[in-house]
Amino acid sequence: MFEALGISPYQLYGQLVLGLINGSFYALLSLGLAVIFGLLNVINFAHGALYMLGAFGAYFALTLFGINYWGALILVPIGMALIGVFIERTMLKRLYQLDHLYGLLLTFGLALILEGAFRHYYGSSGMPYAAPKELQGPLNLGFMVLPLYRAWVIIVSLVLCFSTWFLIERTRLGAVLRASTENPILAQAFGINVPLLLTLTYAGGVALAGIAGVLAAPIYQVNPAMGSNLIIVIFAVVVVGGMGSILGAIVTGYALGILEGLTKVFYPPASAIVIFAVMAIVLLVRPAGLFGRGE
Amino acid sequence: MLDNAQPLLKVENLHSWYGESHILQGINIEVAKGETITLLGRNGAGKTTTLRSIMGVVRKRTGKIQFQNTDLIKLPQHRVAHQGIGYVPEERGIFASLSVDENLMLPPSVAKNGTSVQEIYQLFPNLLERKNSPGTKLSGGEQQMLAIARILRTGARFILLDEPTEGLAPVIVERIGEIILKLKSKGYTILLVEQNFRFAAKLADRHYVMEDGKVVDHINANELTEKSAALHKFLGV
Incomplete structure (x- = not known):
């Protein structure tokens, strides 16, 4: 039916899948950002740089230690979580009493330092990183052919998003997290170790960014700028979903990814700005975001 | 009344500040094990601040x-x-983002032999019916029951109660009075902040009267009638 518009179904499916892939990364990254903002009240501007660091982690693991993709998928998030612990304990912790702006400035500075350092040593051209051979080749879905690795990314990101949502909304640890987000002082008066939760949450958010980085390495090249290209879109996703809303970040991440893909099919010139146009409209109509509870 | 007992809680020369405001100005309070003590006084006398200072x-x-x-x-x-130590805060402190059951299970156990969940649901059947609804969908009285129940579950034997009757219907106030008496008979130690003097008089062994961040009087339960004139002055009732 789209032939009438001069659009082939293959082009449509192709862009849909591309949108879904981008959406997978939007969802994974904005999820981490939302969890961190919810509990720590820190707008983690370093999230993109940490995602980049995750991709470089996979690259270093392979080139320096001969650790393959599967090893990196396990080890990089652990290493990233430790980096998260370090950042939270030595830096962010000192800013909780101050305005949000200080956390944003600190993490923005961290992002600049990380990206600057990597650009200095690795240039801006990007390093190739091959998909594991188990996931190379095509996957024939009947109506279209999809690279196997892309299908894998979509599935892993869905599983991770669902697991994180489940952990926060349906488990005892999640209840403790939600209570500490809502009223940290009272949670502490009940004997909950909120400072420890803050550290673990930041570490968890950073680990998610790290996994996203490893997943991205075979798709986009490992590149010092890969995080800064993405971070602005991620912030738009978080704002549209509603600051601090877990479900909002996930749903909006995928939806905006797909919307962006569709725009590329139907009106390519708008594809670069469609997410921001949505953000502007949402801010006008529902300032708390689509899933935000508002104050 | 305290002579022979080593106090469970002994507050000595406590000063507290909210930012620059000096709220508590050197208060001394002792609570012996098993006692029920109230802090009486007008709004702004420093009663809630005393509990908050104890809880940190x-x-x-x-x-x-x-x-x-x-x-x-x-x-x-x-x-x-x-x-x-268990804390039942002012305005109950029920978490809106948690279900009734999650609210109940939230505070970590702090001692052995806390009241079991089964017993709690027996004691407060309303909570069982509303188990999965959001905590703040409960009525004020139910929220108060939940705030007390979640503390009993932790096994704390010393309980700080901040105005448990505030804004509740008389029949619920009576029910909360019964619960406090029951806890008292089970040997719990209770430090109660109350505006409702008639309610407190039926429950407490001793009363501290506070004004302007200081303890200005101390009244044993058996001295209530003779000191009622002084109390009226302090409480303005």
């Missing part, structure tokens, strides 16, 4: 808050409850 919610404090063998002032905030 107010951080800027000087003096001593000796609980058993620990000075609570020296503890990080999240360690205070683990000494065996």
Whole structure:
């Protein structure tokens, strides 16, 4: 039916899948950002740089230690979580009493330092990183052919998003997290170790960014700028979903990814700005975001 | 009344600040094991601040808050409850983002032999019916029951209750009075903040009267009638 518009179904499916892939990364990254903002009240501007660091982690693991993709998928998030612990304990912790702006400035500075350092040593051209051979080749879905690795990314990101949502909304640890987000002082008066939760949450958010980085390495090249290209879109996703809303970040991440893909099919010139146009409209109509509870 | 007993809680020369405002100005309070004590006084006398200072919610404090063998002032905030202290805050502190059941299960156990969940649901059948609804969908009275129930579950034997009857219907107030008496008979130690003097008079062994951040009078339960004139002056009733 789209032939009438001069659009082939293959082009449509192709862009849909591309949108879904981008959406997978939007969802994974904005999820981490939302969890961190919810509990720590820190707008983690370093999230993109940490995602980049995750991709470089996979690259270093392979080139320096001969650790393959599967090893990196396990080890990089652990290493990233430790980096998260370090950042939270030595830096962010000192800013909780101050305005949000200080956390944003600190993490923005961290992002600049990380990206600057990597650009200095690795240039801006990007390093190739091959998909594991188990996931190379095509996957024939009947109506279209999809690279196997892309299908894998979509599935892993869905599983991770669902697991994180489940952990926060349906488990005892999640209840403790939600209570500490809502009223940290009272949670502490009940004997909950909120400072420890803050550290673990930041570490968890950073680990998610790290996994996203490893997943991205075979798709986009490992590149010092890969995080800064993405971070602005991620912030738009978080704002549209509603600051601090877990479900909002996930749903909006995928939806905006797909919307962006569709725009590329139907009106390519708008594809670069469609997410921001949505953000502007949402801010006008529902300032708390689509899933935000508002104050 | 305290002569022979080593106090469970001994607050000595406690000063507290909210930012620059000096709220508590050197208060002394003793609570023996098994006693029910009230802090009486007008709004703004410093009663709630006293409880918050004990729990470490107010951080800027000087003096001593000796609980058993620990000075609570020296503890990080999240360690205070683990000494065996339960806190039922002003306006109940039910979490809106948690279900009734999650609210009930939230505070970590701080001692052995806490009231079991089964017993709690027997005691408060309303809570069982509403188990999965959001905590703040409960009525005020139910929220108060939940706030008390979640503390009983932790096994804390020393309970700080901040105005448990505030804004509740008389029949619920009566029910809360029964619960407090029951806890008292089971040997719980209770420090109660109340505006409702008639309610407190039926429950407490002793009363501290506070005004302007100081303890201005101390009344044993058997002195209530003779001191009622002074009390009227302080409470303005």
